[in-house]
Amino acid sequence: MYIIKARLFDIGDDFDITDDQGRRLYHVDGKVLTMRDRLVIEDASGREVAAVHRHLVALRPTYQVTIGGEKAAEVRKHFFTPFREKFTVDIPGPDDLEISGDLLDHEFTVERDGREVAAASKRWISIRDTYGVRIAEGEDHLLILASVLALDLAMARDADKKDAGE
Template identity: 35%
Template sequence: MKYLVRDKILAIGDDFWIEDERGRRAFLVDGKALRLRDTLELKDPAGRVLITLRQMMFGLRDAMTVERDGRPLAVVRRKRLSLLRNHFRVGLADGATELDVSGKILDREFAVEYDGELLADISRRWLTVRDTYTVDVVREDADAALLIAVAACVIRMAEREREG
């Protein structure tokens, strides 16, 4: 399933819809203003919070947490000692599972993989709509909300690194 995502997903204070490939509203992005750190909620069409993204306040490296139901689901960090600048690791809360994110993050051309298997392909390659990209969730059993959240986190972290 493909999802159409606005390029500035982590614009704090902005609310907008992520649509599926048929143009139906799939997720509401709720940017929380007046917070100490970047916070964003991904909600279903009924308004239930599915995922919360937060910038981690302390740590040696930039990181963002992904939470579900108030509990940590994953932590997104730039991969240490990577020859590729655009390589991130997503450590899931179970402690045993890691997702790899690599590609041209700032160009919105990258992939999310688990153990060498493609889970999602992020691209703006075929779009004519400005400031949007697609998150193509390849596996039907994959958690679309989590993969959209991971894409948003790595883009935000790469942009902060470029600005800073």
């Protein structure tokens, strides 16, 4: 399980992603005050391994995930979902992921073809504003973590718009 500190993106702070033993696996450099809402994910040695940035021109919230400098996925919010918000993680090829659930409260699942490949929950963690992400064996953990961070950026941006009355 991975542990992520939630809702830091509002101020652009840096934070760490740890395992459930508290060992730092990744450092996330939050560059949200930039025009493109950008996050850089670094491994324990400080090397950039992934990044997330918002597309400036898109009909719906869209974030690009790069891993090792190569485009790995686009994370897009669905236009209309009546009961819960959904995001698609569009991966080149046929292996797209769907993220759905209570996204704002970090209680959601990540599925591929109707099969759960990851889940996030605040209930697993007793630390405030922190949630856990459990990823199935054999899945690309970095892609899923970056996609979850893209979702956090999108949700924080939506909350900021609502707070500003837009």
